[in-house]
Amino acid sequence: MDVVSPELNSLLPDEIMDTEAIEEVPHSQSEPTHDTSVPMETDAPVTSESLNTCSNATPAERVQAATAAAAADSAPGSQSSITISASSTLFAMKPALATSTATTKTTDSLTGTTVSTSGTQKLATPFAFSAANHQIILNKVASAQATEAAKAAAAPAQVIKQEGQKLLVTTIGKSGQPIVLQLPHTSGKPGVSQTSGDAKSPSPQFKVVTIGGRELKPVVGSAGNQVTTLQAQQLKTVQIPKKTPASSTAPIKFIITKTVNSKGLSPQTSVTPVIAGRVVTQTSPVMSPKTITLSEPHNTTIQSISGKKIAISPLKTPSKVTVVSVASPPSNTSQKSVALPVNVALGQQILAVQQSAPASPVKVATSQTPAQNIKPVQSVAVGGVGGSQFKTIIPLATQPNVQQIQVPGSRFHYVRLVTATTASAAGQPSAPNTSSVATGKPLVVNTGAVRMSVPVVQAQTIKQVAPKPLTSAPQVVTTTQTQQRLIMPATPLPQIQPNFTNLPPGTVLTSAPGGSNVGYAVVPAQYVTQLQPSQFVTLASSSSFPASSSVQTQAKLPYNGVSAAETTSRPRKPCNCTKSQCLKLYCDCFANGEFCNNCNCNNCFNNLEHETERLKAIKTCLDRNPEAFKPKIGKGKEGESDRRHSKGCNCKRSGCLKNYCECYEAKIMCSSICKCIGCKNFEESPERKTLMHLADAAEVRVQQQTAAKTKLSSQISDLLMRTTPIISSGGGRLPYTFVTKEVLEATCECLLEQAKRAEQTRQPQAEAERAILEEFGHCLMSIISSAGKAKTDCASINC
């Protein structure tokens, strides 16, 4: 999930750039033309040739794989893939469509659908489609043989329209039917991709379109001087929804995603599955574009929300959340690509992230970027189920612009956000700047260089979980990570200030209200609770997560050896800051990257109202110590025993056996890096052992007490639950309520009488006790019986 401008690439640390590494998703990069499962995202560096079996592409050439995802009804295995490959360009279109899909409306024309990526000269390269089985391969038309072969392979070859500089793909239809794409040779040399941006050469356009009879949303891109932007692209993913009858469960949107590969120049192809929706991502300009994939997410767990907020559950989220640029400022300035690795296609919503880097040398060919199928989403919440975290983007009154891409040393990365307000939901009347697939308006894809990194997960362990189908409108994606990062729409970012927006962990993106272009600020998820509910809609409150409907838990990173789950379950202690305004590391809230909430602090600035000051303070802290917001307790290699304080303590008088000592507080022993005096916090320390034993004993007691209280509460609750219906239904009473004074006296008399009897008969004591107990049992039975009878009578009377 990185969309980073070239400028940013130099600024961003490796952590941000290396988002791909965190994916656990296997990279299915090999031979996209034959592989039925085409990766949604491919982060193929220059070595793209290996991917393209049909291409003799030069290193500079790019391969684009387009994958058309099938509709929701599509069954795996029956998916038909369409691969368009040119010598320099490869389109892999893999619809997750069922075979029936192929039979549907193959004749649909791509009218009005123009797909062109800025700087995608390669797209202009003539192509020939060859269909085999469920795969349709597009070969370059440059060679006559290829064209002929393609035609021959395709029985009812589709019409190839060549309109000047436009390439029209009329239909991609029935399985087994070849589809031919033909582009006029813009270059004198057939077979040579137009990699370089030739200002003089007319910018080729091509229309792609419908797969399965569905009309695709046109994407218009122009090559030209801005060819350089194409080179930056690594992957483009275009999803072409199948136009299916009512069978399709969810409205299909056409999303073109261009994957931005994270790191660097290392030739890697990462697969970023689009979970929901269709997203188009563009790779960063640094990387050469390799593939364009038209795909439709498999099981889309995400559902579009007409509301403003989308909750993404960290437990279930795909590895990445990608936001696609929506708004397109009609500026002449070079715009940067909106490409984001889209892990989360929000059903019908697409979050658009767009950045403009005027200073950037890279120019994007496309002029305007109408919003595409993007629903105006103002906030995105990443919610965790069961103590996971929520990150919510909420309207921000101040700080309209969050420009930071990454926080050095911080656990959070920040991105400049793009306005989502201009985006329009699919099927809905699009705003002036927006174009929906249905409208067939051209979609401009900026192959720009902007690269934004928004790892949804922390560290490098992004575990992708199978999307959970949601019945409710809200779309939730959960991930297992404790940390999540979101890219939020924002206004075009003129400048990137990496350090200014550095925010500590536990923050969420918020958007500034008002204006079409809304900026977003990073805000701790916790803070969301401080906002009025009316300000945003939380997906977490959907039926999918009833438990967390009203409360959003704050995500925390492991701190002091305490797991995120533990910290989450346990409310943070409120601070009592009086002089620091909670903007210094003295404040635990601030140090933990959290907003103060329910604290006892005075003159607190650690809140959204003072976001400016807060950001400034964060910057100051980071300037002073880039590691300021990192956990002090490093995680051990193989266990807690290896955990140790990153800096070590400096205790002098506490013997490191009090909570003054950060090591002791973290329940770890002091290490060699500690500078403590008179340390007793070591393995063999008898004082330490004693304290630990005492602490353990105390803890056990607390646990027992807690358990007892819990049990008692449970019993009381259960009792109340059972009594309530009785009381409410006819004024019945519990049996024990019949134990009145008279009943007690009678019972005692019975017991005494039994005792006297035993005494008179000179029975042994044991026998006497037994007889008395039996008599007591009889009394109880009588009481209960009477109570039940009375209740029955009462009920009958009431009836």
Next chain:
DNA sequence: GAGTTTGAAACT
């Protein structure tokens, strides 16, 4: 709850 102690953070 007030006051003291303590050590990290901040400052010089």
Next chain:
DNA sequence: CAGTTTCAAACTC
């Protein structure tokens, strides 16, 4: 980098 001050939590009474 070292010494000092500031600060808020931990601790004691």
